Amino acid sequence: PIPCVPWQSQTSGHGDYYRYLSEFMPTDDNHQNAKKFYEDATEVASALPETHPTRLGLALNYSVCCYEILDKKDTACEIAKKAFDSAIDKLDTLNDNSYKDSTLIMQRSR
Numbered sequence: 001p002i003p004c005v006p007w008q009s010q011t012s013g014h015g016d017y018y019r020y021l022s023e024f025m026p027t028d029d030n031h032q033n034a035k036k037f038y039e040d041a042t043e044v045a046s047a048l049p050e051t052h053p054t055r056l057g058l059a060l061n062y063s064v065c066c067y068e069i070l071d072k073k074d075t076a077c078e079i080a081k082k083a084f085d086s087a088i089d090k091l092d093t094l095n096d097n098s099y100k101d102s103t104l105i106m107q108r109s110r
Helices: 008-024 028-045 053-069 073-088 096-109
Strands: none
Touching: 008 028, 008 053, 028 053, 053 073, 053 096, 073 096
Protein backbone atom coordinates (compact mmCIF):
# COMPACT_ATOMS: atom_id res chain seq x y z
CA PRO A 1 0.00 0.00 0.00
CA ILE A 2 1.00 3.59 -0.62
CA PRO A 3 1.68 5.52 2.58
CA CYS A 4 -0.91 8.14 3.43
CA VAL A 5 0.53 11.59 3.94
CA PRO A 6 -2.46 13.76 4.88
CA TRP A 7 -0.83 17.21 4.84
CA GLN A 8 1.44 16.64 1.89
CA SER A 9 -0.78 18.16 -0.77
CA GLN A 10 -1.61 21.05 1.53
CA THR A 11 2.11 21.79 1.98
CA SER A 12 2.74 21.43 -1.74
CA GLY A 13 -0.30 23.60 -2.40
CA HIS A 14 1.17 26.31 -0.22
CA GLY A 15 4.36 26.15 -2.29
CA ASP A 16 2.30 26.50 -5.47
CA TYR A 17 0.37 29.40 -3.94
CA TYR A 18 3.52 31.34 -3.11
CA ARG A 19 5.06 30.52 -6.49
CA TYR A 20 2.01 31.97 -8.25
CA LEU A 21 1.97 34.94 -5.89
CA SER A 22 5.65 35.55 -6.67
CA GLU A 23 4.83 35.86 -10.35
CA PHE A 24 2.98 39.13 -9.82
CA MET A 25 4.32 40.14 -6.39
CA PRO A 26 8.01 39.17 -6.54
CA THR A 27 9.01 39.84 -2.92
CA ASP A 28 11.69 38.04 -0.93
CA ASP A 29 9.02 36.85 1.52
CA ASN A 30 6.96 35.23 -1.23
CA HIS A 31 10.06 33.63 -2.75
CA GLN A 32 11.23 32.27 0.60
CA ASN A 33 7.77 30.99 1.51
CA ALA A 34 7.52 29.13 -1.79
CA LYS A 35 10.96 27.60 -1.23
CA LYS A 36 10.15 26.61 2.36
CA PHE A 37 6.83 24.96 1.54
CA TYR A 38 8.28 23.09 -1.43
CA GLU A 39 11.17 21.86 0.71
CA ASP A 40 8.77 20.74 3.44
CA ALA A 41 6.54 18.96 0.93
CA THR A 42 9.56 17.29 -0.68
CA GLU A 43 10.61 15.91 2.69
CA VAL A 44 7.12 14.53 3.34
CA ALA A 45 6.83 13.14 -0.20
CA SER A 46 10.02 11.14 0.25
CA ALA A 47 7.79 8.57 2.01
CA LEU A 48 6.01 7.94 -1.31
CA PRO A 49 7.38 5.68 -4.04
CA GLU A 50 9.66 7.44 -6.54
CA THR A 51 7.09 6.77 -9.27
CA HIS A 52 4.11 8.20 -7.38
CA PRO A 53 2.45 10.95 -9.47
CA THR A 54 2.17 13.28 -6.47
CA ARG A 55 5.89 13.00 -5.75
CA LEU A 56 6.78 13.49 -9.41
CA GLY A 57 4.38 16.43 -9.78
CA LEU A 58 5.83 18.07 -6.70
CA ALA A 59 9.36 17.73 -8.08
CA LEU A 60 8.21 19.24 -11.38
CA ASN A 61 6.50 22.20 -9.67
CA TYR A 62 9.43 22.81 -7.33
CA SER A 63 11.88 22.74 -10.24
CA VAL A 64 9.73 25.28 -12.11
CA CYS A 65 9.77 27.51 -9.02
CA CYS A 66 13.55 27.26 -8.74
CA TYR A 67 14.01 27.97 -12.44
CA GLU A 68 11.50 30.78 -12.98
CA ILE A 69 11.02 32.41 -9.57
CA LEU A 70 14.16 31.79 -7.52
CA ASP A 71 16.53 32.06 -10.52
CA LYS A 72 18.32 28.88 -9.45
CA LYS A 73 18.49 27.14 -12.78
CA ASP A 74 21.09 24.57 -11.75
CA THR A 75 19.03 23.58 -8.72
CA ALA A 76 15.92 23.32 -10.88
CA CYS A 77 17.68 20.94 -13.26
CA GLU A 78 19.04 18.87 -10.37
CA ILE A 79 15.58 18.48 -8.80
CA ALA A 80 13.96 17.44 -12.09
CA LYS A 81 16.81 15.09 -13.03
CA LYS A 82 16.88 13.41 -9.63
CA ALA A 83 13.11 12.77 -9.72
CA PHE A 84 13.27 11.50 -13.30
CA ASP A 85 16.27 9.23 -12.72
CA SER A 86 14.81 7.81 -9.49
CA ALA A 87 11.51 6.98 -11.16
CA ILE A 88 12.79 5.63 -14.48
CA ASP A 89 14.32 2.56 -12.87
CA LYS A 90 11.05 1.58 -11.21
CA LEU A 91 8.58 2.10 -14.04
CA ASP A 92 8.38 -1.62 -14.77
CA THR A 93 6.78 -2.19 -11.35
CA LEU A 94 3.69 -0.06 -12.12
CA ASN A 95 0.26 -1.06 -13.36
CA ASP A 96 -1.09 0.52 -16.57
CA ASN A 97 -2.91 3.46 -14.93
CA SER A 98 -0.03 4.42 -12.67
CA TYR A 99 2.40 3.98 -15.54
CA LYS A 100 0.47 6.45 -17.70
CA ASP A 101 0.21 9.05 -14.93
CA SER A 102 3.84 8.79 -13.94
CA THR A 103 5.28 8.84 -17.45
CA LEU A 104 3.16 11.86 -18.39
CA ILE A 105 4.66 13.87 -15.53
CA MET A 106 8.14 12.53 -16.30
CA GLN A 107 7.83 13.70 -19.91
CA ARG A 108 7.07 17.20 -18.65
CA SER A 109 10.14 17.06 -16.40
CA ARG A 110 12.45 16.44 -19.31
